[in-house]
Amino acid sequence: MSVTPHLFIPGPTNIPEAVRMAMNVPMIDMRSGEFPKLTLPIFEDLKKVFKMKDGRVFIFPSSGTGAWESAIQNTLKTGDKVLMSRFGQFSLLWVDMAERLGLKVELCDEEWGTGVPLEKYADILAKDTAHEIKAVFATHNETATGVTSDIAGVRKALDAAKHPAMLFVDSVSGVGSLDMRMGEWGVDCCVSGSQKGFMLPTGLGILAVSQKALDANKAGGGMPRCFLAWEDHIKTNDLGYFPYTPATQLIQGLRASLDLIAAEGLENIFARHHRLANGVRAAVDAWGLKLCAKEPKWHSDTVSAILAPEGIDSAQIVKTAYYRYNTSLGVGLNKVAGRVFRIGHLGALDEFMVGGVLFSVEMALKDCGVPVKFGSGTGAAAEYFNSTATKAAELPKAKAA
Template sequence: MAPHTGQHFLQIPGPTNVPDRVLRAIAAPTIDHRGPEFAALTTEVLEAVKPVFGCSGPVVIYPSSGTGAWEAALVNTLSPGDRVLCWETGHFATLWSELAGKLGLEVDFVAGDWRHGVDPEALAERLRADRTHAIKAVMVVHNETSTGVTTRIPEVRAALDDAGHPALLLVDTVSSLGSIDYRHDEWRVDVTVTGSQKGLMLPPGLGFNAVSANALLASRTARLARSYWDWEPILLANERGYFPYTPATNLLYGLRESLRMLAEEGLAAVFARHARHAEATRRAVRTWGLELLCQDEREYSNSLTAVLLPEGHDEADLRRVILERFDMSLGAGLGKVAGRVFRIGHLGHFNDLMLAGTLGGVEMGLRLAGIPGKPGGVTEALEFLAHS
């Protein structure tokens, strides 16, 4: 690649660009993780993160990726041979279900088309049919990063309630927390899983479990093997402001700063900003004559947009042209939609001018890559941004 001037546009749906304030916080000197200054940091962060989850109970923080937090949610609540119900909403739902199988769980995997979220009516039907309550947990990805589809979690909870089923509700919010409205307590989620590298505006490296009282109760009898992921020693150490192992001190500095930024803007304003940028992006896509992968407007993601290319065109070629010519990275198609779909990330530390530049790069790239369509998507998006 030829040298580029200016700033690289990282428009994948995570890891996202990290704000300067957070980078400066992370660059602070490392402190003694057994000393009083660290205890104060831990106490502050564990309390400040709760409003982002919409929870009043404990949040467990691991030095890990979101995949580690997936595993933690399972091993702390379930036993070998337990049955879990999963929905094929995309690549990450598929990976989580595969992880469950590797841990020795019995996985009921409901096939999907990668263009819709969990069907609440079909979920309720399956739960009503489970008269012996063999299903111990329902695993749902809130916002599928591979497809730009957001499952309606309140309706998932309603399906569990309507069926009178006691299964735990485990929800992945890796690409939604801090970007899309989410309410752990109100929606009675038992374990909410997320990672640091998207809406929380940090580099990768922290995994999270927000835990309900029911989940804590389940953890007392769960028999899947766990050591590093065990909630109990972490929660006990957290009471004094510490961890039972070496924590990611500098990422916790960054988390403290990113939580301050979210609080300063206000979560309602954060969610509204993401919704506005997502709608502007969708208007651009439609103007170009391209198709959104998500087919239900109730499920449009506000943190990313997945776009289908016409038959005979490869998203890898488009992304290569855009990277080489405009120094911008877009998300690749994953799994079943590899080669057909590219993804535009518009989440995290992001504003109108950054979106305008992103969509400008996409529109120029579509033309250079020879993909049929109409110009004017950027103009349509700017009109919306100017008047909304």
């Protein structure tokens, strides 16, 4: 029997049937008079997902990395000073990009398993009375270590120092699954991609930008750019078009995904992710294992990076789950390679699916020599889901005979 591997990597995530079918349609003409009827409402609906109070959203035919680059290229100049922190593979890669694009990075190098160091940021910003720092960067959800950082806290640090720097946030594995309040938190560039909370294939870099970021761009900010240049997109996007051939099929899928998000409601989506993540964390506890995230305040509701016990290679657990139990888990990256395996629990997901992945993990752990008791993790998750189920979902009333 051939069954597609059950996908529990932290993106690309599972694609709901409605989204898949919305893309399984004949190609459409991206220069027709009809096309803006599809695209213009999408730009507006995306603003709701990012909870923006002003600004606009760009959609690039790229992955999230393209949106990272676009944020920098369109607002900052070579040689500009920026404040960044590095505590996992994705925050590391953003630092690497900033340096390669010629920014002067003031870097907080943090232990992997922690997140954005708010006190250090506050201190550095308070001392920067000449306002040399032009942008502060924060990785909302570090997918490599399963760490969520406090973006409201970064805003507080900026405000306390009365610092005018822009705030750039990587929420590739956050937006659409975790709360992102761009307007309230004063986020100026928020980076995302299609393949995580938006439940689409990879291929769209989604970048939400504030009016302040647009003003910085208009005032001559930025560095040489072409493919990801905001000005070209603004000119065409305003009319519902793109400066080059857009990924029409993915955009059709995005329409369906935004409809699903609206139907469920953002707050319900966040609550669902929190509940499912709690189920995974209950299982991790029951197995006697630890998360890579050092403290509960860092726990991510979209991905859990789980430390393999001393002497056990986490890559072996991932391989065993894949080949023996047809289940894809995330591997450990860079510094935590061989030390952690990751369960992605974001996007289109429910208790049944979480139960399934925990079932596979439990068996793979045992195969790899971890002394887990079958039913311990799955049982703990079931206990949690069962004891909280009535609060989460009302049963339909029985019809009178």
